[in-house]
Amino acid sequence: MSTHQTQVVIVGGGPSGLLLSQLLHRKGISSIVLEKHTRAHVLGRIRAGVLEHGFVNLMREAGCGARMDREGEIHEGFHIAHQGQLDRIDLAKHTGGDTVMVYGQTEVTRDLYEARDAMSGVVIHEAQNVQPHALTEARPFVTWEQDGEAQRAECDFIVGADGFHGVSRKSIPSDVLKEYEKVYPFGWLGVLSETPPVSEELIYARHERGFALCSLRSRTLSRYYIQVPLTDRVEDWSDAAFWQELKRRLPDEVAAGLQTGPSIEKSIAPLRSFVAEPMRYGNLFLAGDAAHIVPPTGAKGLNLAASDIYYLYHGFLDHYLKGDSAGLDAYSEKALARVWKAERFSWWMTNLLHRAPEGSETDLRLQRADLDYLFSSDAAQASLAENYVGLPY
Template sequence: MQSQTTQVVIVGGGPSGLLLSQLLHRAGIDTIVLERQTRDYVLGRIRAGVLEHGFVDLLRRAGASARMDRDGMVHHGFHIAHQGRLDRIDLAGSAKGQTVMVYGQTEVTRDLYEARDAMRGQIIHEAANVALHDLTTVRPYVTYEQQGETRRIDTKFIVGADGFHGVSRKSIPSDVLREYEKVYPFGWLGVLSQTSPAADELIYARHDRGFALCSMRNPQLSRYYIQVPLTDRVEDWSDAAFWEELKRRLPDDVARGLQTGPSIEKSIAPLRSFVAEPMRYGALFLAGDAAHIVPPTGAKGLNLAASDIHYLYDGLSDHFLRGDDTALDSYSERALARIWKAERFSWWMTNLLHRFPDMSPADLRLQQADLDYLFSSDAAQASLAENYVGLPY
C-alpha cells in the first residue's frame, strides 16, 4: 500500500476545501486535498454567486482575489418586489457601509484551483472510497482508492469539507452526532441564460403565485429562479413556460424589460435547513455542507462555509505555528454560534417571501404585514442588511 504523510488532510475539493488548503499553505502548513470527482466536474457545478464581505476578505488573504477584484460586481443593495412594486434595501446605508460581491462560485473555485496550482498544492482527484480511521487517537489516517489501488495518508488532523452526502459526517458515531433538520415543501427551479440581468441589483419577489429571484453572474450572464412544488421535474418546464411564469411574478415594468433566451443550465433544488452538532470529533473537523445546509434565500450556504474556514484556519495555524490549541478546541462552539444565526436569517427570509401550501388568509396578511413593517422601519432594514452582508466572524 502506497502511503504519504501530511499535517492536514482535507476531504473535499470544493471552494471551502481549496480555500483552507491555500490559506494553510501560505502559512507554511502542509495539506493534501482529496476530491471524489474530476476537476472538470467540480468546475461544472452551478452554485450561488453572492459573497459576504468576510468571504471577500478571506479570498484576498489567500492570494486568490485578483480576478474577483477585477470582474466582480460590488452591490450596495437589493430589491424586494411585492404587491406590484419594488422596494430597495440599502445595504451600505443600513450596514455601516458594508456591501456584498456578486461573483459566481464556479469562478471562485477556478481562482482557488489556479492559486493552488501556482503553489504546487496537492489535490488528488478521483479519490474513491475515502475512509477515515482512528479519529480519536493521536495517529489518525485516511485511506482511498485510485486506479484500483488502496492508498494511505497519515496525518494530524482531518477536515471534512465533502458536502452533505460525503463520508466525513457519517464517520462520527450516531450516539455522538445530533442532527437538526427542517424540510421545506417546495424547491427552486433555476435557469442560467446568456442574457442581460433584469436589474443592476438582485430582485427578490414575493407573489401570490410563489417566490421568484432575479440574479446574475456577470453583465451578460443571468440566473433566475422560481418557486415550484417538490413534485415538479425539470422536464415539466420548457424555457418558454419558465419565462412566462417568471414574468407573472415580477412587477409589470420589470417583466416588460426582461430579456429572455435559451437556458444554458436548468435544475431544481429542494430547500432545507440542516445542522449537525458537534462539528468536531477527535481529529476530525466538519466544514461547510458536511455540517450545515441553509435555504438559498439570503445566499448563506457558501458564505457559512467560508466562516467555518476562517475559524479552522485560526485554530490550525495557532496549533502548528504557536502550539496554542485554544481556538481549535473552541472551533465547534464558535462556528455553530454563527451558523445558527445564519440558519435563523435564512428561515426568516424564506418564510417572508415564499408561498407555503397550507397558508391561511390570516397567514398571508401577516406575511404582508411583515413586509410592510420592514419598509416602514429603519431598524428592521438595518437588521436585514446586517445579516445579509454577513455577521462578524
C-alpha cells in the same frame, strides 16, 4: 499501499476545501486535498454567487482575489418586490459601508484551483472509497483508492469538507452526532441564460403565485429562479413556460424589461435547513455542507462554509505556530453559533417571501404586515442588511 505524510488531510475539493488548503500552504502548513470527482465535474457545478464581505477578504488573504476584484460586481443593495411595488434594501447605508460581491462559485473554485496549481498544492482527484480512521487517536489517517491502488495519508487532523452526502459526517458515531432538519414543501426551479440581467441588483419577489428571484453572474449571464412544488420535474418546464411564469411574479415595469433566451442550465433544488452537532469529533473537523445546509434565500450556504474555514484556519495557525490549541478546541461551539444565526436568517427570509402550499389567508396577511413593517422601519432594514452582508467572524 502507498503512504503519505502531511499535517492536515482535507476531504472534499470544493471551494471550502481548496480555500483552507491554500491559506494553510501560505503559512507553511502542509495539506492533502482528496476529491472523489474530476476537476471538470467540480467546475461544472452551478451554485451561489453572492459573497459576503468577510468571504471576499478571505479570498484576498489567500492570494486569490485579483480576478474576483476585477470581474466581480460589488452590490450595495438589493430589491424586494411585493404588492406590485419595488422597495430597496440599502446594505451600505445600514451597515456602515459593508457590501456583498456577486461572483459565481464556479469562478471562486477556478481561482482557487489556479492558486493551488501555482503553489504545487496536492489536490488528488478521483479518490475513491475515501475513509477516515483513528479519529480519537493522536495520529489519525485517511485511506482511499487511486487507479485501483490503495493509498493512505497519515496526519495530525482531518477536515471533512465533502458535502452533505460525504463520508466525513457519517464517520462520527451516531450516539455522539445530533442532527436537526427542516424540509420545506417547495423547491426552486433555476434557469441560467446568456442574457443581460434585468436589474443591476438582485430582485427578490414575493407574489401570491410564489417566490421569484432575479440574479446574475455577470453583465451577460443571468440566473433566475421561481418557486415550484416538490413534485415538479425539470422536464415539466419548457423555457417559454418558465419565462412566462417568472414575468407573472414580477412588477410590470420589471417584467417589461426582462430579456429572455434559451436556457443553458436548468435545475430544481429542494429547500431545507440542516445542522449537525458537534462539528468536531476527536481530530476530525466538519466544514461547510458536511455540517449544515441552509435554504438559498439568504445566500448563506457558501458564505457559511467560508466562516467555518476562517475559524479552522486561525485555529490551525495558533496550533502550529504558537502551540495554542484553544481555537481548535472552541471551533465547534464558535462555528455553530454563527451557523444557527444564519439558519435563523435564512428561515426568516424564506418564510417572508414564499407562498406555503398549505398557507392560509391569515398567513398571507401576516407576510404582508411583515413586509410593510420592514419598509417602515430603519431598524428592521438595518437588521436585514447586517445579516445579509454577513455577521462578524
